[in-house]
Amino acid sequence: MTQEHVVSAHLGLRERKKRETRVALSQATIGLCVQRGWDNVTVEDIASAANVSVRTFRNYFSSKAEAIAASHLERMLRIADSLRAQPAAEPLWESIARVVQAEFVPQGEASVNAPRDQRWIDGLRLMLAEPALQGEVVKANAAAQEELARAIAERTGTDVTRDAYPKLVAAVVGAGSAVAVEHCMRPDPPAPLAVTLREVFEQIAVGLPTP
Template identity: 50%
Template sequence: MTEGLRERKKRETRIALSWAAVRLVVERGYGNVKLEDIAAEAGVSLRTFRNYFTSKAEAIAARQVDRGYTVNAALRERPADEPLWEAVRAAVNAGFELGVEGGGQQLPDDKWLAGVRLMVTEPALQGAMAGAQAAVTEELVAVVAERTGASGIYPRLVAEVIGAAQLAATHEWLRADPPRPMFDLFHEVLDRITAGLPEPS
């Protein structure tokens, strides 16, 4: 279904507000950013901000939510005869195109990385991110069940493994020295999963 102009504008505003929240919090620190600051950065009113989000944490977590739902939608659209983990890899690429500046293929700037490290220690944001991941995972369980025809524990296991893969890649991205692109890290994780997680030689 083709996206209408109104829906596209709403989506673009949501993305602009979320990225504004991320940028400002990374640059200034979580406690030094007000909702009014985020709205002004995105070029909208505070009322418009409140039409989309209830808090800074929710606005920041929206990047994870949107990326996750993009992956789910892309997985649903992959060819039916494509092996599951090949389809997952292609779907993840679609999520990176949406969810990470530079498609996740650029090396993180040291100052930006330091700000993100500080940002993710904020308890309110941790709660919002956990809630966001749970909602995305529930949808992904349904997508995997539809794609494979499986029931029982398998769709849940696949969805939780994908979530764990994202978490592992993110943790490594935050601590890697020298820094590594998120895109490479996530694909390394997928490589290890599809190989059966053999012990490193």
């Protein structure tokens, strides 16, 4: 292995470690804010839960809101990465529906009938309504759609700078996923996420065919 390859591998590993730390901090922030309430969670609490220093948290995020929004961005980046790995001959919307399902419902169909924790859902709903979070979510959505659009452009042979299609599909994927999650957070009747995601993307596929 050449020195260039060693450096490349090292940088790849370092970047993966950084992403893992970001995810751990983000998940710790979400968990604490859902359980305790937004105003009852400090950066010190988050750092302790993630087993890192406060300085480490500050190296990655400027606020609780930014940390929470990072989970959404990371999930959409994984969806873009997974889409690139799908069979090129497969219909686009079949690939999209599968990779979205895998990220939002990691356990697949085993999770369809799992009982929901209403206290968690109530806490999550309150957290997502926090005004401080809204701006960070908008920024995360923009970054997520940009990367997803690039993956879609590669898959469809379109140009992300000239063609509207990849950006349109990326926006629809984001909107469809958000609608499915919001629908499943209704207090009654229960709406399993796996089923709802499948229904949402089946309906999208009918109305937005691949060029």
